[in-house]
Amino acid sequence: MQNSAGSPALSPQAVARQGGMAQLFKNRSLRGAVGLLSFFAIWQLLTSIGVIDAFLLPSPVAVAGAMWDMAVDGSLWIHLGASLRRVAIGFLLACIVGIALGLVSGWWRGVADFLRPVIEALRPIPPLAWIPITILWFGLGDSASYFLVFLGAVFPTYVATYTAVRGLDRNQMNAALCLGAKPWQLIWDVLVPASLPIVLPGMRIALGIGWMCVVTAELIAAQTGLGYLIQQSRMLFQINNVVAGMVTIGLVGFAMSAVLEMIERRVNAWAPSERS
Amino acid sequence: MMQTIIASDTPSTAVPVQIDIRHVGKVFGGKGGDSAVIALDDVNLTIRKGEFISLLGPSGCGKSTLLGIVAGFQGVSSGKIEQNGRPILRPEPSRTVVFQDYALFGWMTVQQNVEFGLKAKGMAKRERAAIARELIALVRLSGFEDKYPHQISGGMKQRAAIARALAPDPDILLMDEPFGALDAQTRVLLQEEIARISSEAGKTVLFVTHGIDEAVFLADRVVVMSPRPGRVRQEVNVPLPRPRTAEMRSDPWFVQTVNELWETLKPEWQKGEEE
Ligand SMILES: Nc1ncnc2c1ncn2[C@@H]1O[C@H](COP(=O)(O)OP(=O)(O)OP(=O)(O)O)[C@@H](O)[C@H]1O
Ligand SMILES: [Mg+2]
Numbered sequence: 001m002q003n004s005a006g007s008p009a010l011s012p013q014a015v016a017r018q019g020g021m022a023q024l025f026k027n028r029s030l031r032g033a034v035g036l037l038s039f040f041a042i043w044q045l046l047t048s049i050g051v052i053d054a055f056l057l058p059s060p061v062a063v064a065g066a067m068w069d070m071a072v073d074g075s076l077w078i079h080l081g082a083s084l085r086r087v088a089i090g091f092l093l094a095c096i097v098g099i100a101l102g103l104v105s106g107w108w109r110g111v112a113d114f115l116r117p118v119i120e121a122l123r124p125i126p127p128l129a130w131i132p133i134t135i136l137w138f139g140l141g142d143s144a145s146y147f148l149v150f151l152g153a154v155f156p157t158y159v160a161t162y163t164a165v166r167g168l169d170r171n172q173m174n175a176a177l178c179l180g181a182k183p184w185q186l187i188w189d190v191l192v193p194a195s196l197p198i199v200l201p202g203m204r205i206a207l208g209i210g211w212m213c214v215v216t217a218e219l220i221a222a223q224t225g226l227g228y229l230i231q232q233s234r235m236l237f238q239i240n241n242v243v244a245g246m247v248t249i250g251l252v253g254f255a256m257s258a259v260l261e262m263i264e265r266r267v268n269a270w271a272p273s274e275r276s
Numbered sequence: 277m278m279q280t281i282i283a284s285d286t287p288s289t290a291v292p293v294q295i296d297i298r299h300v301g302k303v304f305g306g307k308g309g310d311s312a313v314i315a316l317d318d319v320n321l322t323i324r325k326g327e328f329i330s331l332l333g334p335s336g337c338g339k340s341t342l343l344g345i346v347a348g349f350q351g352v353s354s355g356k357i358e359q360n361g362r363p364i365l366r367p368e369p370s371r372t373v374v375f376q377d378y379a380l381f382g383w384m385t386v387q388q389n390v391e392f393g394l395k396a397k398g399m400a401k402r403e404r405a406a407i408a409r410e411l412i413a414l415v416r417l418s419g420f421e422d423k424y425p426h427q428i429s430g431g432m433k434q435r436a437a438i439a440r441a442l443a444p445d446p447d448i449l450l451m452d453e454p455f456g457a458l459d460a461q462t463r464v465l466l467q468e469e470i471a472r473i474s475s476e477a478g479k480t481v482l483f484v485t486h487g488i489d490e491a492v493f494l495a496d497r498v499v500v501m502s503p504r505p506g507r508v509r510q511e512v513n514v515p516l517p518r519p520r521t522a523e524m525r526s527d528p529w530f531v532q533t534v535n536e537l538w539e540t541l542k543p544e545w546q547k548g549e550e551e
Binding site: 064169171185193238270 | 311346347348349366367368369371373375376379381382383384392393395396397424425426440441443444
């Protein structure tokens with residue numbers, strides 16, 4: 001790949017790769033890439049022929065230029081790193097709490113009866129509505145972001161875990177018990193793998209929501225992060241940087257869910273939902 | 277009427293009683309006035325070591341409930357149930373279950389499924405792999421050790437489930453309509469296999485079914501249950517020799533017994549269908 005710009009003649013590998021390309025076109029991820037590229041191409045077209053005013057929406061090329069500049073001067077990485085760290089911590093907390101609560105309320109009917117109404121009433125409150133009280137409680141520091149990410153991610157994690165535990169096959173549990181399963185074996189060899197086909201997609205959705213929440217939090221209550229970058233650039237009328245921040249958020253979110261989906265396919269290969 | 281069916285004398289009293297079910301009743305629901313279901317009412321049954329018992333009866337007569345109680349999955353509402361003189365309180369690897377829907381662990385290979393009960397015993401990896409391979413050979417599944425349950429047929433899944441249940445070397449094997457979901461041919465093949473395996477392994481078997489010929493073909497004793505409330509209606513001893521072979525299905529005694537059982541059960545089956 002490194003020397004491809006310099007050599008006009010195609011190497012054998014490159015030819016083979018091209019032959020593979022024809023095959024690959026039937027591949028679903030390639031179709032995805034084509035869709036994404038077309039999106040950028042149409043966007044570029046609309047801005048360069050002037051259908052869209054560049055002052056309202058900069059062209060992808062201009063945005064890429066802005067991203068490049070921020071990547072070179074390092075500011076992009078600082079903001080990205082800050083956002084990633086916040087989402088990681090908030091998401092981790094959400095997983096711990098959501099999975100724990102989901103487990104106990106899935107397992108014990110009585111706990112679910114107490115807990116579910118509370119959770120179902122808290123769940124519809126959008127994270128944005130939590131911002132005033134979040135600032136009141138946590139001020140403008142990182143904790144505010146952790147809390148908002150936590151709020152966004154905890155409910156889908158809880159619901160997925162609860163659903164998974166409720167849906168456990170009684171016969172499978174009984175089979176494990178009559179085979180003499182010890183508690184650790186019941187948990188690690190039965191409960192966990194049986195739940196993953198539901199819990200992992202729930203965690204992927206939770207991470208996506210957490211990623212949206214961290215940006216929301218940073219728009220208002222932070223001094224770093226991609227949300228802060230967007231807000232700051234808006235104040236400085238750097239529309240290219242605003243969109244560059246948005247594109248970064250989109251691409252990183254996309255990459256996160258793609259990676260998680262890949263893990264899911266690996267781990268849950270046995271499950272009916274993963275077979276095509 | 278019943279006497280005509282009971283063809284041989286009671287089994288030898290020299291063999292010790294393994295499972296003793298005495299005056300067992302089981303009621304579902306009924307708390308706070310909503311209608312209670314009497315699933316079992318005064319069920320009495322003794323199972324001797326090495327016996328193969330078929331539990332036969334129409335849908336809803338409490339066969340699965342009784343099996344679940346013997347397994348220790350649920351308690352009794354009244355009466356008592358003992359294994360070798362000790363009350364059955366919880367599931368134990370001395371009584372393993374083969375379920376109608378297999379209940380194999382979908383995330384484990386056939387080999388890992390069979391090893392599950394051995395792992396629970398804390399057996400070393402090498403040893404349990406060897407034992408599991410032997411059992412897989414016993415149920416004629418060699419070559420499919422590394423397949424996942426969704427990659428094998430229904431009949432194969434049932435064989436795997438049988439191997440898994442045999443792995444902890446139980447005293448008694450409990451089977452709840454294990455062949456219910458299989459086509460007729462596979463069913464007949466597996467019936468012959470289970471007859472072979474149970475006598476080779478010398479296990480006590482409690483086999484739930486609503487197939488009359490299956491019940492008679494496999495059992496030393498057929499226990500017939502009737503519904504609403506679930507009761508033991510009669511017991512039929514099967515004098516056919518072992519090993520059971522396909523020709524025995526045309527044995528006059530076999531044919532006559534199956535027909536007589538069908539005649540006695542028909543009204544109840546019809547009653548069951550109307551519910
Ligand atoms: N957990 C439960 N709660 C309430 N009622 C139950 C429960 N389990 C079984 N029953 C009732 O007890 C009765 C006996 O059920 P059981 O499953 O033992 O029948 P069965 O003989 O195994 O029937 P089948 O041949 O259809 O499997 C039925 O009327 C059923 O509705
Ligand atoms: Mg049943």
